[in-house]
Amino acid sequence: MTDAILQARGLSKTFAGFSAVSNIDLDVERGSIHALIGPNGAGKTTVFNLLTRFITPSAGSIVYDGTDITRAKPTDIANRGMVRSFQISAIFPHLSVLDNVRVALQRHLGLSYHFWRSNKVLDSTNERAMALLKEVGLAEFAGTTAVELAYGRKRALEIATTLALDPKLMLLDEPTQGMSAEDVGKVTALIRQVAADRTILMVEHNLKVVSTLADKITVLNRGEILAEGPYAQVSKDPAVMEAYMGSAEVAHG
The missing domain is CATH 3.40.50.300 (P-loop containing nucleotide triphosphate hydrolases)
Known part of the structure; x- marks a missing residue:
């Protein structure tokens, strides 16, 4: 049994016949740092928008801290932490x-x-x-x-x-995007510090940051979950390597 602060089941979103996100099941464990990664167009930001109710799911459910928030307003979700x-x-x-x-x-x-x-x-x-x-x-x-x-x-x-x-749960969207290596190091340390008594779900393109911070990683590709687990496991997954077009990018960020 895991203590999940956030759970999604069968989360899907279709735009004018195009399936942007399809049948996502996600468990974010309380007190963890959980990363969503994937190549461009994988559906990471769409998943974030669904979880925070900035867009409405076409199907599926979202439970936060024991409460179904599938139809909640974004402001209500923020007020809940x-x-x-x-x-x-x-x-x-x-x-x-x-x-x-x-x-x-x-x-x-x-x-x-x-x-x-x-x-x-x-x-x-x-x-x-x-x-x-x-x-x-x-x-x-x-x-x-x-x-x-x-x-x-x-x-x-x-x-x-x-x-x-x-916040009980912080969702960070590309927190190190566009930063110098020095700033990336500082913000990575800051995220680790503020995560001491909070849960963090982050979308992050910098795989070195992900490998340093994340307890669990969910890899998305074409709107579906491709792999999930700790970095050491997913970075060696052949399907993940193929999605990133070369194992070097996954292994070394």
């Missing part, structure tokens, strides 16, 4: 780093859109906001305007704003 971080950095570029986290905390505390509230009320979030910035290594940049951050630090800020929503 299943929070998605987007592939394109979703921060307010012209607010300070601290204010970005304060805005996220206001939303979590039910103060959303109350920008007219007194500074005294909003300052109540400062201690928690600074603690989150310290957790992701951005405390010294609290007063910096977000647009001025280096790319890797912007992604760290995005993780901080996600953490502000107090």
Whole structure:
């Protein structure tokens, strides 16, 4: 028996007769880092969109933390603690780093859109906001305007704003995309750190990152599950090697 925080059964999505995702069964175990990988067009982002209800499944069911969320609204899912971080950095570029986290905390505390509230009320979030910035290594940049951050630090800020929503399950969409090797290393370490008491489901193209972080990997190809298991197992799977057009890419990322 496994303790799955997220389960999908028979998850499918058809667009105008085209099957983008077909009959996906997925178990994300509580406290684990689970990676979705696959070549371009494999259906990874579609699966993410289905799980977070940004698109509606054509068939199948989704259960999160014991509750059927197949027909739930994305906001309701987020309020239950299943929070998605987007592939394109979703921060307010012209607010300070601290204010970005304060805005996220206001939303979590039910103060959303109350920008007219007194500074005294909003300052109540400062201690928690600074603690989150310290957790992701951005405390010294609290007063910096977000647009001025280096790319890797912007992604760290995005993780901080996600953490502000107090997630039980974080869904990370290509968290290291477009990063330098140095930034990839920093964000990989950050993901490992924040996963200490949370569950993470991530779509990631960088197989070195996946091999370093993931407890379990689900390989998608053409909208179906091709293989599943730990990295050492799936990286040697002949079908996975073929899907990636060469074993070197799988074995070494």
